[in-house]
Amino acid sequence: MMLDERIRLDGRQLNEVRQLAMEIDPLPTPHGSALFTRGETQSLSTVTLGTPLDELLVETAASSSYSKFYLHYNFPPFSTGETRPMRGPGRREIGHGNLAMRSLKQMIPTGDYPYTIRIISDILESNGSSSMATVCAGSLALMDAGVPVPKHVGGIAMGLITREDGKYAILSDILGDEDHLGDMDFKVTGTRDGICGVQMDIKVDGLSMDVMREALMQAKAGRLHILDAMYNCIEKAHDDVKPHAPRMVKIIIDKEFIGAVIGPGGKVIQELQKETGTTINIEEVNDKGEVSIFSNDKEGVNKALETIKGIIAVPEVGTIYEGTVKGVKEFGAFVEFLPKKEGLLHISEISWKRLETMDGVFNDGDKVQVKLIAVDPKTGKYKLSHKALEPRPEGMPERPERSERSDRPERRDRPERRDGGFRGNGDRNNRHNG
Structure with a gap:
């Protein structure tokens, strides 16, 4: 019937794609999710965004590297109506997942994009080309997660029926039986502008260039039909990640x-x-x-x-900061004016009014505005002032700095000793004479 009447097992035309249904964000918890259905094949894909610490270590016998994008493909037995133990990934899961991963990787942002991306595709129902459903669902889920992929990636599986007389039929979007009983399983993924990945299994000795050209052109038409439906579902990636995403x-x-x-x-x-x-x-x-x-x-x-x-930050003298009191002593308070940077707010620098004690002035955790007035060049300790931010009371003279005071006599002006020398700090016996 396929070769002579051009009618397939389910009544479709040779180039006809099964009915499509898709939606984004069917699950509230993942960072991105999508459900893609084509005929009796269905993929539920989720996207998780992680930090650089979540990169996947990829090791071979000769190399070791890290990957910021990886895809896991799960094919549970219930998807085909089977009952068997749930075991680790096998040849099918590894191969199909790798094909989907390589196809979607072409659109994954690189460079400064900070997130590690993990896609999980769970095949809920399968009747042909579940790996291509994974590509479509994965692309939808990436856009739902806010990953800035520039284009959708879609996929379609092509089949082939041949006869000894040289007659052949190329099938679009093959069923499971058409895959099992046919002569070719030719998967093609790509965007509207080109191909991202191909994979072919054939049971015949080879294909002519005419058959290859026809298969590629028919695959392009089917892929564009699927991509149109995907763009109708979500046209571009969301501008931001989900509220619960990192x-x-x-x-x-x-x-x-x-x-x-x-x-x-x-x-x-x-x-x-x-x-x-x-x-x-x-x-x-x-x-x-x-x-x-x-x-x-x-x-x-x-x-x-x-x-x-x-x-x-490098503290600058003269800058005003909003500080937090970290400790109160009898001589002042220690104030954290920048993260992990503390300075001393001396009791004499708190107010223009003389304070006899620190009792009741500050408590730990109090907020106070301070001005950085000096940095000790030897120890690097910071000297803070609060009264420098307040206007000086009228009539109060400004106290000169220690280096500017003139009430301390220079060494050359000190009284002479009886022996004709000068009395210095070492002359303890005559310190109070004269």
């Missing part, structure tokens, strides 16, 4: 600050991740530090980012 912010820091962000034994970065609920990854690239912050909580990302900016 957020990412990247900041470039100088190489010398990498140690300060990590801290001794990783103490600083570990505490920061715990406090903000984020995942922080630091890499040295081109003599710079690339700091990536991941979290599904936007506030946590912003808090971690501000903390890191504070760690790498």
